[in-house]
Amino acid sequence: MPKEIRNRTDVCFDAFQSMDLDGLEDQWLLLIGGKRVFAHPSEEVVLKYAREHYPDDVPCLLKVPFRHPYSM
């Protein structure tokens, strides 16, 4: 097992579910310790940010679901 996985996905996921995601549709969020620390539409940019700012943590990338443009 990896030795330093402190940013457990399901904990971040629980935090993600209780967040106000309005205005963040289609964006990737970076969560560290259950807290949102960065958001951007590009997965690559978010990963790069994670590597630069949180090199010792597992990057937890959660994408905010989009809304269908043709919805009622």
Add this chain to the structure above:
Amino acid sequence: MVISFESIPVKIKGLMVHRPIIPVHLLHRKDRDFLIAQSLWVDSGADFTLISHTIAEQLELELSETTAPVGSIGQDYRVRGATCGIILARGAEAYRLTIPVHVADNFEPRYPLFGRVGVFDRFDVVFRQRNGRVEFHNKDPSLKRINLPEKLRPR
């Protein structure tokens, strides 16, 4: 043993739609200390799990030399094949498995997908739409539960 996730509610003009989006740990091909946690959309209509080229690159996955069209989308969108180690975990329940994945070659997936091959043949996947949940029932006797160490807890 069952791993159960709450679906993600999306409000679309007053209508609440629950999407089966779940967190998955994607493991590096060689470096056991390196992994990325990502949200994947459980898609019973997708043969294969689909991830972006960016993520595959980070995980240093070994990609197939040739590309193939994505069946349901058409000839313009192509993927490469690879295998990827994953950890599916919820609370104390955790499983490590290796699954075949498709890596988007010339497009950015709108959402990464968790497809059937390698997953639905090991778990009975139940979509409880009324309860806003998706469950993974382990049906593969060879798939052993792993223990996640305490240090997996967030700081």
